[in-house]
Amino acid sequence: MNVNGKHYETIWLKPGNKKEAEIIDQRFLPFEFKIVNLKNCDDVFFAIRDMQVRGAPLIGAAAAMGIYLALCEYSNADTLDDYINRKAAFLKSARPTAINLGYAVELVLGEINKVQGLEQKTEIALKTVVKIIDKERQNSLDIGHHGLPLIERISAMKNEEPVNILTHCNAGWLACIDYGTATAPIYLAHNHGIKVHVWVDETRPRNQGAWLTAWELQQHGIPCTIITDNAGGHLMQHGMVDLVIVGCDRASINGDAANKIGTYLKALAAHDNNIPFYVALPSSSIDWNITDGLKEIPIEERNEEEIKYVQGIVNGKTENMLITSPESKVANYGFDVTPARLITALITEKGICKPEKNSILELFPEKIEMTIK
Numbered sequence: 186m187n188v189n190g191k192h193y194e195t196i197w198l199k200p201g202n203k204k205e206a207e208i209i210d211q212r213f214l215p216f217e218f219k220i221v222n223l224k225n226c227d228d229v230f231f232a233i234r235d236m237q238v239r240g241a242p243l244i245g246a247a248a249a250m251g252i253y254l255a256l257c258e259y260s261n262a263d264t265l266d267d268y269i270n271r272k273a274a275f276l277k278s279a280r281p282t283a284i285n286l287g288y289a290v291e292l293v294l295g296e297i298n299k300v301q302g303l304e305q306k307t308e309i310a311l312k313t314v315v316k317i318i319d320k321e322r323q324n325s326l327d328i329g330h331h332g333l334p335l336i337e338r339i340s341a342m343k344n345e346e347p348v349n350i351l352t353h354c355n356a357g358w359l360a361c362i363d364y365g366t367a368t369a370p371i372y373l374a375h376n377h378g379i380k381v382h383v384w385v386d387e388t389r390p391r392n393q394g395a396w397l398t399a400w401e402l403q404q405h406g407i408p409c410t411i412i413t414d415n416a417g418g419h420l421m422q423h424g425m426v427d428l429v430i431v432g433c434d435r436a437s438i439n440g441d442a443a444n445k446i447g448t449y450l451k452a453l454a455a456h457d458n459n460i461p462f463y464v465a466l467p468s469s470s471i472d473w474n475i476t477d478g479l480k481e482i483p484i485e486e487r488n489e490e491e492i493k494y495v496q497g498i499v500n501g502k503t504e505n506m507l508i509t510s511p512e513s514k515v516a517n518y519g520f521d522v523t524p525a526r527l528i529t530a531l532i533t534e535k536g537i538c539k540p541e542k543n544s545i546l547e548l549f550p551e552k553i554e555m556t557i558k
């Protein structure tokens with residue numbers, strides 16, 4: 186997508202040096218557009234853990250890049266297999282909820298295990314990273330095409346008045362490679378001349394909505410309004426939301442969906458007000474091994490500082506400000522699980538399905554074997 190009129194994706198190999206990668210450091214948006222280098226596997230671990238890169242599909246692509254960079258820096262200290270397994274476990278430990286991380290790491294490991302020797306393994310790792318990036322870009326675009334008719338229909342019903350869409354967190358292109366998941370149908374609708382307006386939940390404590398989603402929508406001229414995390418229910422009660430579209434970090438095969446903390450409350454409010462609630466996700470965010478999202482999806486707990494301090498710009502400089510008493514006890518749950526019964530449908534790269542096992546597997550029959558324990 187475009188930044189000041191120039192096309193960017195979220196991760197790429199450094200021009201002129203294929204042994205390093207580059208990313209947009211999302212910690213500084215929307216105040217500063219900073220591109221940083223990832224020189225090695227440790228840099229990738231830090232980038233994921235500290236949320237320089239974030240969002241399930243991008244975390245996956247970055248972790249795959251981490252394995253490739255680990256191979257580039259290998260120096261015979263360990264046997265190659267031990268070394269790679271250690272690096273893979275290290276990368277997987279960066280964040281627990283998004284399944285894309287483990288999925289992408291395993292995909293690269295599977296491919297490099299098919300060949301012998303450092304040179305061949307490095308070559309195939311890079312090819313796999315490129316494949317993952319290409320696939321995620323295409324997944325987002327396909328999600329956009331499948332979700333577009335949902336917005337078109339509402340627009341027609343409203344005689345082309347703006348369609349009001351509420352979203353939570355950032356499931357935009359910054360969370361993926363391009364287009365986003367929840368935002369892909371919105372971008373396509375806008376490109377097709379459909380009038381849309383997006384209610385953007387600010388998404389405390391890291392403000393992915395206020396800082397990232399609003400910024401990326403604005404870059405593309407899509408009207409949007411930032412609201413507090415608690416405003417959605419009120420807007421829904423007053424007919425100001427036509428549909429909700431959110432992303433997903435991990436879905437179980439019965440259709441429960443983990444997403445940024447607060448998503449579940451939006452689903453409850455949407456259900457109470459008869460407003461369609463869609464979860465947009467690529468199949469790389471489905472955990473084919475779990476049947477009960479509430480019990481089985483690990484929920485990340487992040488550090489206290491994210492809640493105790495807010496970051497902002499003071500006199501042109503980034504400052505952190507304490508907003509609680511220093512001794513207050515806080516709990517920082519990163520995600521929650523929306524049960525399938527509150528989800529109208531899943532929008533995937535292969536089409537729209539009900540949030541239930543049979544419907545999901547109708548779209549992805551090749552995964553049936555993986556779901557049998």
Ligand code: MRU
Nearest residue numbers: 239240241354356360432433445
């Ligand atoms: O903690 P984050 O910013 O990585 O959480 C991201 C989200 O919850 C997104 O909504 C989700 O990953 C879907 S991204 C397409």
